[in-house]
Amino acid sequence: QDVPPGEQPVDPYVQSNANAGATPLADKATFEAFHGKAGLARIASDLVDRNLADPRIKDIFATADTVRLKRTLTEQFCYVLGGGCDYTGKDMTQAHKDQGITGRDFNALVENLQWAMDKEGVPFAAQNKLLAKLAPMARQTIERK
Numbered sequence: 001q002d003v004p005p006g007e008q009p010v011d012p013y014v015q016s017n018a019n020a021g022a023t024p025l026a027d028k029a030t031f032e033a034f035h036g037k038a039g040l041a042r043i044a045s046d047l048v049d050r051n052l053a054d055p056r057i058k059d060i061f062a063t064a065d066t067v068r069l070k071r072t073l074t075e076q077f078c079y080v081l082g083g084g085c086d087y088t089g090k091d092m093t094q095a096h097k098d099q100g101i102t103g104r105d106f107n108a109l110v111e112n113l114q115w116a117m118d119k120e121g122v123p124f125a126a127q128n129k130l131l132a133k134l135a136p137m138a139r140q141t142i143e144r145k
């Protein structure tokens, strides 16, 4: 597994689309409502930047590899929305292990994602399709009340 430009090396893990944590939507209409992979890359980038500036959760992101995070989030959203990407990141349990994420942290991140989707001009119905795919991942990311 080569290290993409600008990213930090990570310990080896098994790559699989199953790591994305959700099955893909069957048709491409929602993916297109997100303006394809370029739109998803803008949303992932805006989301990470907003998390880094958000006093509620910025400390959790302080040591993260944001170049890698923007890339893997883009892949994950693209895969889940049926855009035909492969997800090459870790599974959600591994990615969030020992970070002590709370339900409030999770809600803050979802708010920031909604802000990023609004900024991209994604229609509300399409936003809800992605949120419905991500909501069950609370179980893998939240570790404490």
Ligand code: HEM
Residues within 6 Å of the ligand: 057, 060, 061, 063, 064, 065, 068, 069, 072, 073, 076, 088, 089, 090, 091, 095, 096, 099, 101, 105, 106, 107, 109, 134, 135, 137, 138, 141
């Ligand atoms: C639906 C909810 C979430 C999704 C879909 C998601 C997705 C991801 C993905 C794809 C990665 C990268 C995995 C990799 O590097 O291989 C990641 C890492 C990370 N996530 Fe999440 N995440 C979610 C919730 C959260 C929440 C609520 C927080 C904290 C408020 C958070 C903080 C982080 C941090 C700090 C990393 C980087 C860890 C590192 O660099 O070692 N995530 N997440």
